[in-house]
Amino acid sequence: MNETNPAVTREVIVLSGIAAAIIDLDGTMLDTAPDFQVAVNRMRAELDLALLEQKMIVDFVGKGSENLVRRVLAVDFPAPQVEQHFNAALDSYQRHYAVVNGTHARLYPDVVEGLQAMRQKGLRLACVTNKPLAFALTLLEKTGLRKYFEVVYGGDSFPRKKPDPMPLLAVCADFTLEPAQVIAIGDSSNDAEAARAAGCKVFNVPYGYNHGESMHDVDSDGIVSSLLVAAHHIST
Numbered sequence: 001m002n003e004t005n006p007a008v009t010r011e012v013i014v015l016s017g018i019a020a021a022i023i024d025l026d027g028t029m030l031d032t033a034p035d036f037q038v039a040v041n042r043m044r045a046e047l048d049l050a051l052l053e054q055k056m057i058v059d060f061v062g063k064g065s066e067n068l069v070r071r072v073l074a075v076d077f078p079a080p081q082v083e084q085h086f087n088a089a090l091d092s093y094q095r096h097y098a099v100v101n102g103t104h105a106r107l108y109p110d111v112v113e114g115l116q117a118m119r120q121k122g123l124r125l126a127c128v129t130n131k132p133l134a135f136a137l138t139l140l141e142k143t144g145l146r147k148y149f150e151v152v153y154g155g156d157s158f159p160r161k162k163p164d165p166m167p168l169l170a171v172c173a174d175f176t177l178e179p180a181q182v183i184a185i186g187d188s189s190n191d192a193e194a195a196r197a198a199g200c201k202v203f204n205v206p207y208g209y210n211h212g213e214s215m216h217d218v219d220s221d222g223i224v225s226s227l228l229v230a231a232h233h234i235s236t
Helices: 033-046 054-058 065-074 079-100 111-120 133-142 166-175 189-198 227-232
Strands: 020-023 124-128 151-153 182-186 201-204
Touching: 020 166, 033 054, 033 065, 033 079, 065 079, 079 133, 111 124, 111 227, 124 166, 133 151, 151 166, 166 182, 166 189, 182 189, 189 201
Parallel strands: 020 124, 020 182, 124 151, 182 201
Antiparallel strands: none
16 A cells, blocks of 8 residues: 555646546545455465465455456466466455455545535535445445445446446436546546546545555546545536
8 A cells, every 4th residue: 555645746736617526435535455454364364375465465456356356366376276266266255355344444534524525516426446336335334435425336337347437437427417527536547547538537646555556657637635635626
């Protein structure tokens, strides 16, 4: 996970004409790395594999549970053996994650304040994550965030997930808005690439996961240190 002392080094302009925001979940609103670590290592224990450090695991986060499990298995197995173990490992991981989901997660600073500020500006809010929808809904309910979002989509809600633009375009259609009226906010290149492909604006936060890479190399409309700062740079 990147450091959470995010000096904003890219100038952030105020984006006008925005009517809705699509916000990522893991690494953007919630630090869920401890939950991932517990579930992954319980799965690995069932396979008699060594436990992994949290830093390694979070570098695999962001492209859905299937990718996470394959990356975790690839630490120990060559590609053919990864596929041999994959189905059992995925079932094990999802079983353990269902138990720990939200237990160790924590809100990043100013998330609630940022969501409240966006709502006060009249923005419609959607949460789009690559996490399976059932897990996302449970996590949002446990952390008190569900009430802020009209729409929630997970990585299994559509045939394609971020960085494909499909989920973002679905939100635009739900809200009857042009993509240029919608901003995506997330912690990874997946969010930025999906937004650019959809024709949406995009802000990134620098404190999340982003596959272990710097957010400063990602094409976006600005890096904001929190959702509250993002809200201050959005105008309807």
